Structure formats: structure tokens, C-alpha cells
Amino acid sequence: MVVLVSPGLDEARLELGKALEARMMVTMVANCTVSYSGRTGSDIGEGERLIVLKGDGCVLVHRGRDYQPVNWQPSGCVFQTRIEGGRLLVKAVRPSPLETLTIEMDRIEFLSTFNLKDEAEFILHSSEEEMQKAILAEPDLIEQGLRVIDFEKKVAPGFVDVYGVDSQGNTVVIEIKKDPAGAAAVKQLVEYLKYLSPAEGKKVRPIIVAPSLAKGVLPTMEKMKIEFKPLTLQKSLETLQKRMKSDQKALKGWLGDAPSEKS
Amino acid sequence: MVVLVSPGLDEARLELGKALEARMMVTMVANCTVSYSGRTGSDIGEGERLIVLKGDGCVLVHRGRDYQPVNWQPSGCVFQTRIEGGRLLVKAVRPSPLETLTIEMDRIEFLSTFNLKDEAEFILHSSEEEMQKAILAEPDLIEQGLRVIDFEKKVAPGFVDVYGVDSQGNTVVIEIKKDPAGAAAVKQLVEYLKYLSPAEGKKVRPIIVAPSLAKGVLPTMEKMKIEFKPLTLQKSLETLQKRMKSDQKALKGWLGDAPSEKS
DNA sequence: CGTGCCAGGTGCCTT
DNA sequence: AAGGCACTTGGCACG
Structure with missing residues (x-):
């Protein structure tokens, strides 16, 4: 120095x-x-x-x-x-x-x-990814009976955050935003819709998942039949926490029944 | 300190x-x-x-x-x-x-x-702005006979960079990009077109002005009849330089002819 | 204040 | 390299 x-x-x-x-x-x-x-x-x-x-x-x-x-x-x-x-x-x-x-x-x-000595790892509790993880782990966060088929699914103009099927067999397309969803989010989702088709006799249900909606977007969303499902980062984190705990419990139970060998 | x-x-x-x-x-x-x-x-x-x-x-x-x-x-x-x-x-x-x-x-x-003493003004030579200035000063950069009517013209979805009329009386709508123009630029221009109409019996000519075109956009541009006019920041700056010099010369000549009073 | 838009955006990823 | 997109984006303009 x-x-x-x-x-x-x-x-x-x-x-x-x-x-x-x-x-x-x-x-x-x-x-x-x-x-x-x-x-x-x-x-x-x-x-x-x-x-x-x-x-x-x-x-x-x-x-x-x-x-x-x-x-x-x-x-x-x-x-x-x-x-x-x-x-x-x-x-x-x-x-x-x-x-x-x-x-x-x-x-x-x-x-x-x-000469800065700094080997520490930086941990970001990133938001949109956590929300996506939570939905994948617990599709019921969106609605009962939703089954996730794919995520980050490629369509012509970009990537669909979450792609699945509801209990009625309709295609579900989810766009996640960690911030209040504005016109840009709607536009993005509308773009994707052009390249997605439902199963025979079924619908495509576009859903925006975000903590809230920006003001001006409601009319467009109604016109385009886009649904909104509120989800906060907070709630997503809680869900993941719970998941992890139950997973650990399951793992423990498993280990109790049949102790694993050292590898 | x-x-x-x-x-x-x-x-x-x-x-x-x-x-x-x-x-x-x-x-x-x-x-x-x-x-x-x-x-x-x-x-x-x-x-x-x-x-x-x-x-x-x-x-x-x-x-x-x-x-x-x-x-x-x-x-x-x-x-x-x-x-x-x-x-x-x-x-x-x-x-x-x-x-x-x-x-x-x-x-x-x-x-x-x-305690930092710093009163200086920060000057950014933003490139798109320089390109726009060059076009306004010298419409021939785009084509002979172009007359500029307006710039940053408000249309519903945003602002048209340059708006004018060509030698045949057709409306010219210019979107400027400082980087190679991609799909986003095309989309933006297409949006604007929805809100612009030509004079009686004339056309609207959308033109993208950029140093070059990104790869995949040519088909869309041809389909939408969008023209492309290459223009680099370099060229724009040269044009503005030349303009400034000739302006100065004109000013000098003026002063020589009729010396200004001290104000 | 919220909302939209630009930035010398930056960074990360995939084709 | 080009495209797509999130980011604790930050920043400004504007209703």
C-alpha cells in the first residue's frame, strides 16, 4: 500500500x-x-x-x-x-x-x-428468477391444477418464462415481472401469443405474474384477454423456503429408512 | 482534506x-x-x-x-x-x-x-443526436430534394426522428439509429406508420438511417417497403464540421462587410 | 408521485 | 458476433 x-x-x-x-x-x-x-x-x-x-x-x-x-x-x-x-x-x-x-x-x-484481498462470494437474492423457481416448484401459486410443461421456452421473438397446461387442457403462457407490469410486459406477452396455438378445441391463456399492474395497461389486457395473477417476491421466497424445508424433511426420512453409503 | x-x-x-x-x-x-x-x-x-x-x-x-x-x-x-x-x-x-x-x-x-471543486459542465456528443442534426442541416445526406418539415414529431406511440417531404411530394419518415439497425428499429418505424398518412395521391416512405443493417431484418423491411440509407456518425460529424466552417466563413464575411457594434 | 423511455447502459446467456 | 433480456438497472421528462 x-x-x-x-x-x-x-x-x-x-x-x-x-x-x-x-x-x-x-x-x-x-x-x-x-x-x-x-x-x-x-x-x-x-x-x-x-x-x-x-x-x-x-x-x-x-x-x-x-x-x-x-x-x-x-x-x-x-x-x-x-x-x-x-x-x-x-x-x-x-x-x-x-x-x-x-x-x-x-x-x-x-x-x-x-492490493485488495477479497475472496468472498457475492450472493444476490435475485428476484425474477426466484419468482420463476417458486412457480415451477409450486404451480398452485398461479392456480389449482396448473401443470408446467416448459420454461424459458423459445418462441420466435424471445423466450416464454413459463409454459404449461391448466386443469381444462388450455395452454397457459406466463410472463413474470418483479416490478409492476407496464405496457412493455403486455407487449412482450402479446408478441409471444402470435406464435403459440392451443390444443384442439382449447384456448391459450396468457397470464402476467407480477406484484401489481401499472395504471394504463388494464384496457389492453382486457382487450387481449390477458389475465393477471399477483405474486410478490416475498411470497415466492416464502414458498421456496417452505419447499426446501419439506424437501429436507423428506430427505431425512429417506436417510432414516435407508442410510446412504459414503461415496 | x-x-x-x-x-x-x-x-x-x-x-x-x-x-x-x-x-x-x-x-x-x-x-x-x-x-x-x-x-x-x-x-x-x-x-x-x-x-x-x-x-x-x-x-x-x-x-x-x-x-x-x-x-x-x-x-x-x-x-x-x-x-x-x-x-x-x-x-x-x-x-x-x-x-x-x-x-x-x-x-x-x-x-x-x-471537498471536490468541480463546476465543469459535462458534454456528451450523443451520436444519434449528431446524426439527426446532420440530416436537418443537410437533408441531401439522405437524398436530393428532401425537405424536412419537422423532427421529434409526436405521433401516438412516440416521436418520429425526422419527418419531411421528398421531391415528388411523398411523405418521408426517418428513423435514425446510431448502431446497426435491428428488428427493434423496424418495429418502431412500423408502429409510427400506423399513425401517418400521405398527401392525396402520394406515398409514405419509411426510411431507416443507420451505419448498417442487422442480419435478419431485410425480409421484414422489404415486406414493409422500408428503405435503408446508410449513414455513419463519422460522416454526420464531418457534415456538421463543414457546415460550421461555412457558417463561420459566412459570419466572417458578414462582419467584414458590416462590422457589428459592441453590445 | 407513477409511467414511459433512453443509456457510451452493463452483464449474462444462447445460437 | 448477434440477439434477447434482466438489472437493487439509473436517469430524465412528463402527466
């Missing part, structure tokens, strides 16, 4: 080079201009910003406010540093698509380099 | 509190766990991370790699710090939607606080 307060440009460039070589993380605070050129282009004039360069070749330039960086570069960039006209230039070039981020610093308040 | 290397928890908390109070930016490197709960939830175990808290109430937790933060909170959070069980807890609560980010640090490598 290195910490420099108000380093000279040469000193900063040296430390920066060493750190990037060693694939360490670098954070700097400097007065700088930033320009980007690639898929589009951008420019920002003089100002003090936090600059982060990571060992995997990505860059973040943050201003004093806002969640998002004002400029950035994704992983996999090649770095290049140079001193020119009393300024420290840092270029981060991404090969494909070709785009270039250039940072020109004229006064460096601060520079530090780190 | 404050820079602390390996501060104690109490010292860190004090400095943190002062900085947040003063709406300064804080960067820390610490061994920590992070948990998030709100729209969904997440957890990550012990590891060293870069933590950034900004004066507008947003948080970033960055690992040693990846462009994206592993955890975060958008602007507008309320911060809360506490020492508990030999750990420094930082909570960032966002009121609406209610979500909570909790960072528990047990060893702080480093903490610094800054």
Missing part, C-alpha cells in the same frame, strides 16, 4: 506505473479534464475528481456527487501514461469496441495504491 | 461523521462485509473493498476488479454510523423505495475525505 499526498507529476506517474504493472488498484484525487471517444464521445473541463483504476483494466471517474461515474472504461483496457506540457496524461484504451478514455491531470491532491 | 492510514475505529467514525456532516466525499479501504435489503437482497462475506460515500448521500462498494460496484446505494440516502462488537457499522438508508445497505468494517486500512 502506498499513500501520497500532493505528489509531483513524476512521482505520481512512477507510482501509478508500478501499481498498474502489479495489477493493483489505484485511487487518485486530482484536478483534471476527461475526454472520451468511442461509441460516442464526451468532454468535461477542469475539475477535481476521484479517479479509480483497477487491476483488471477498468477505470472510473467520479465527481463529488451522483451514483454514476461521469466517465469510465470497462475491464480489459490497456493503460498508458505520459507527462506532457506540465500535465499527467492517462489513457485507457479498450480494444473492442475501440474506445479511448483520456484523463489529463495538472494537480494531484492525492494518490494511493492497494 | 484528511488522510488517515490504519485509523482506529473510533477515529475513523469521528472523521466519517464530520465529513458526512460537511457533505464531503469519503473514500475508505477496509476489510468488511456488506449486506443489502430492499427491492431484492444480497450478502457478501469478509473481504477488502474500496468504499466511497458522497456528499449527496450515495454509496459505492468496489471490489478489486470489475467496472460495476458490488453493492451501492443511489443518491439521497441517510447515513448512520455505529460501533458495535469491535466493528464499525455504516448504514445507508434510502427512503423510497425503502432499501438499506449495511457495511460492517473490522479493520480500516485507510480513510480520506475530500
Whole structure:
């Protein structure tokens, strides 16, 4: 770990080079201009910003406010540093698509380099997937007697979240949204319908599963005979929990009856 | 500006509190766990991370790699710090939607606080806009004799990028894409067509303007009689440059002929 | 405030 | 590479 307060440009460039070589993380605070050129282009004039360069070749330039960086570069960039006209230039070039981020610093308040030890696994309790899992495990969440035939089923314009048959033999097509379902969700489902046909003498029942409906979509849904079944992430998680517990119990019972061998 | 290397928890908390109070930016490197709960939830175990808290109430937790933060909170959070069980807890609560980010640090490598002076304006050279500007300035880029009537014209499902009349009096509807135009662009244009009618005895000519076409869209375009006019960002920028130069020349000439007064 | 739409979206997956 | 789509998407404009 290195910490420099108000380093000279040469000193900063040296430390920066060493750190990037060693694939360490670098954070700097400097007065700088930033320009980007690639898929589009951008420019920002003089100002003090936090600059982060990571060992995997990505860059973040943050201003004093806002969640998002004002400029950035994704992983996999090649770095290049140079001193020119009393300024420290840092270029981060991404090969494909070709785009270039250039940072020109004229006064460096601060520079530090780190080697972060971090082996932990990140666990996201993702929402739409949990809802889908819950429906697959417990189709009764949607309605009694529903049988799931397939999920992520490919149709021409995309993938049907859940595909099944109801107790009357009608085809059921489910589109899941974790957020209040808006016009986009309806449109998506309508698209799928064009490519799905029911069994002889049966219907196709499109169903949107979401915590709630956005305001303007009810008319369209009625016109297209799309049903709505409310389901929250919360409820889905509870269902999965219960499932897991009963599965464990079943497993335990099984093991009690016929202890498994060590493999 | 404050820079602390390996501060104690109490010292860190004090400095943190002062900085947040003063709406300064804080960067820390610490061994920590992070948990998030709100729209969904997440957890990550012990590891060293870069933590950034900004004066507008947003948080970033960055690992040693990846462009994206592993955890975060958008602007507008309320911060809360506490020492508990030999750990420094930082909570960032966002009121609406209610979500909570909790960072528990047990060893702080480093903490610094800054007040970034940055008044610069960020300028994005958005490409689609540049392409549109170029077409408005020089309709001949599309074809000889095109006259532009309107742009960002409102029709029921959205906005027509450019709307005009060709040399034969046919209505021209242009959809601009900065990337290779795919099925989405075609669909969008088809939507607009439903709400546009040509002049008496004339046609409506839908045109997609983009650097190129995606693979599968040609059949649809032929079926819907949609034309394609290739135009790159590059070419658009050149056109605008030329325009600007000739405008400047015209301005200079004007000034030469009739010098302006000082205002 | 909710809803819709754009972004240098990003990331992940499949063909 | 291209297409499809979710994301703690974030962000802005607008009714």
C-alpha cells in the first residue's frame, strides 16, 4: 500500500506505473479534464475528481456527487501514461469496441495504491428468477391444477418464462415481472401469443405474474384477454423456503429408512 | 482534506461523521462485509473493498476488479454510523423505495475525505443526436430534394426522428439509429406508420438511417417497403464540421462587410 | 408521485 | 458476433 499526498507529476506517474504493472488498484484525487471517444464521445473541463483504476483494466471517474461515474472504461483496457506540457496524461484504451478514455491531470491532491484481498462470494437474492423457481416448484401459486410443461421456452421473438397446461387442457403462457407490469410486459406477452396455438378445441391463456399492474395497461389486457395473477417476491421466497424445508424433511426420512453409503 | 492510514475505529467514525456532516466525499479501504435489503437482497462475506460515500448521500462498494460496484446505494440516502462488537457499522438508508445497505468494517486500512471543486459542465456528443442534426442541416445526406418539415414529431406511440417531404411530394419518415439497425428499429418505424398518412395521391416512405443493417431484418423491411440509407456518425460529424466552417466563413464575411457594434 | 423511455447502459446467456 | 433480456438497472421528462 502506498499513500501520497500532493505528489509531483513524476512521482505520481512512477507510482501509478508500478501499481498498474502489479495489477493493483489505484485511487487518485486530482484536478483534471476527461475526454472520451468511442461509441460516442464526451468532454468535461477542469475539475477535481476521484479517479479509480483497477487491476483488471477498468477505470472510473467520479465527481463529488451522483451514483454514476461521469466517465469510465470497462475491464480489459490497456493503460498508458505520459507527462506532457506540465500535465499527467492517462489513457485507457479498450480494444473492442475501440474506445479511448483520456484523463489529463495538472494537480494531484492525492494518490494511493492497494492490493485488495477479497475472496468472498457475492450472493444476490435475485428476484425474477426466484419468482420463476417458486412457480415451477409450486404451480398452485398461479392456480389449482396448473401443470408446467416448459420454461424459458423459445418462441420466435424471445423466450416464454413459463409454459404449461391448466386443469381444462388450455395452454397457459406466463410472463413474470418483479416490478409492476407496464405496457412493455403486455407487449412482450402479446408478441409471444402470435406464435403459440392451443390444443384442439382449447384456448391459450396468457397470464402476467407480477406484484401489481401499472395504471394504463388494464384496457389492453382486457382487450387481449390477458389475465393477471399477483405474486410478490416475498411470497415466492416464502414458498421456496417452505419447499426446501419439506424437501429436507423428506430427505431425512429417506436417510432414516435407508442410510446412504459414503461415496 | 484528511488522510488517515490504519485509523482506529473510533477515529475513523469521528472523521466519517464530520465529513458526512460537511457533505464531503469519503473514500475508505477496509476489510468488511456488506449486506443489502430492499427491492431484492444480497450478502457478501469478509473481504477488502474500496468504499466511497458522497456528499449527496450515495454509496459505492468496489471490489478489486470489475467496472460495476458490488453493492451501492443511489443518491439521497441517510447515513448512520455505529460501533458495535469491535466493528464499525455504516448504514445507508434510502427512503423510497425503502432499501438499506449495511457495511460492517473490522479493520480500516485507510480513510480520506475530500471537498471536490468541480463546476465543469459535462458534454456528451450523443451520436444519434449528431446524426439527426446532420440530416436537418443537410437533408441531401439522405437524398436530393428532401425537405424536412419537422423532427421529434409526436405521433401516438412516440416521436418520429425526422419527418419531411421528398421531391415528388411523398411523405418521408426517418428513423435514425446510431448502431446497426435491428428488428427493434423496424418495429418502431412500423408502429409510427400506423399513425401517418400521405398527401392525396402520394406515398409514405419509411426510411431507416443507420451505419448498417442487422442480419435478419431485410425480409421484414422489404415486406414493409422500408428503405435503408446508410449513414455513419463519422460522416454526420464531418457534415456538421463543414457546415460550421461555412457558417463561420459566412459570419466572417458578414462582419467584414458590416462590422457589428459592441453590445 | 407513477409511467414511459433512453443509456457510451452493463452483464449474462444462447445460437 | 448477434440477439434477447434482466438489472437493487439509473436517469430524465412528463402527466
